[in-house]
Amino acid sequence: MRHSRLSFRLDDGVAMVTGGASGIGSAIAVALAQMGSNVALVDLPSSDATATLEAIEAEGKRGEFIPADVTRSEQLEAAVDRVERSLGPLTAAVNSAGIAEAVPADEMTTEQFERLFRVNVTGVFLSCQAQARSMRRNGGGAIVNLASISGIVSHREMLQAHYNSSKAAVAHLTKSLATEWAPYGIRVNSISPGFTRTPMNERSEVASILDVAVTLNTPLGRPADPSEMAGPALFLLSPAASFCTGADLVVDGGFTAW
Numbered sequence: 001m002r003h004s005r006l007s008f009r010l011d012d013g014v015a016m017v018t019g020g021a022s023g024i025g026s027a028i029a030v031a032l033a034q035m036g037s038n039v040a041l042v043d044l045p046s047s048d049a050t051a052t053l054e055a056i057e058a059e060g061k062r063g064e065f066i067p068a069d070v071t072r073s074e075q076l077e078a079a080v081d082r083v084e085r086s087l088g089p090l091t092a093a094v095n096s097a098g099i100a101e102a103v104p105a106d107e108m109t110t111e112q113f114e115r116l117f118r119v120n121v122t123g124v125f126l127s128c129q130a131q132a133r134s135m136r137r138n139g140g141g142a143i144v145n146l147a148s149i150s151g152i153v154s155h156r157e158m159l160q161a162h163y164n165s166s167k168a169a170v171a172h173l174t175k176s177l178a179t180e181w182a183p184y185g186i187r188v189n190s191i192s193p194g195f196t197r198t199p200m201n202e203r204s205e206v207a208s209i210l211d212v213a214v215t216l217n218t219p220l221g222r223p224a225d226p227s228e229m230a231g232p233a234l235f236l237l238s239p240a241a242s243f244c245t246g247a248d249l250v251v252d253g254g255f256t257a258w
């Protein structure tokens, strides 16, 4: 039996990270640069990607901010074209753009439900579609989508039926795309983070439970730092995960084990 060389690196890769200006997306984008990739950050025009771009460049890699809304397919297609022209063929993608809010289900408006699904589910689908078209032309690639433990369990303290169900949809969308695109050499996986200290969780409904409920209900006894999502995501993007597709990697400090 021949033993191949184990590699977690992505040298000379080109990565696109939606939601890359903030939180988990930003942490993964910097880790992609540490592992050898140039990185395009795709985020809303109103976002500030300066700190993330500086951190990418400090790793000796090229970074580029591309303003786009993930609910708009033509903006995503244009973003992928721009990545290819300025950084090279796309080899890896991370879809971290997402929104959250808490609203009791019996008070939720159709607009609130649909807006959240438009960003969290349609946005991930359209991002994967634009990325996969490019990867297919270039012989393959790897995609990681951000699902959540909220797609696995419903939190006692937080009323967010639309968010929870959107994240279950992301995990199953990921499996569906993985099976369709395996013949093109494209692997599609998701990670399901537990509570992580990011701007998304500065909302009062989360901030108030982070230090007590989350800490008590997490075997590791604390919420995650965004950087702790980078290793699991980078593993799934790397050659070391060459036989992983359609998987959901739970990264929650044991929260769903209790």
Ligand SMILES: NC(=O)c1ccc[n+]([C@@H]2O[C@H](COP(=O)([O-])OP(=O)(O)OC[C@H]3O[C@@H](n4cnc5c(N)ncnc54)[C@H](O)[C@@H]3O)[C@@H](O)[C@H]2O)c1
Pocket: 018, 019, 020, 021, 022, 023, 024, 025, 042, 043, 044, 047, 068, 069, 070, 071, 095, 096, 097, 098, 099, 100, 119, 123, 146, 147, 148, 149, 150, 192, 193, 194, 195, 196, 197, 198, 199, 200, 201
């Ligand atoms: N923070 C957590 O505890 C946690 C837990 C599980 C899953 N997640 C998921 O991880 C992902 C990242 O979350 P985060 O905590 O880093 O949040 P964050 O708010 O810090 O970052 C989200 C980013 O998405 C961008 N974004 C929002 N709508 C967009 C749109 N229409 N088009 C383009 N970009 C858009 C925002 O501008 C922001 O930069 C989300 O999908 C979230 O649901 C977060």
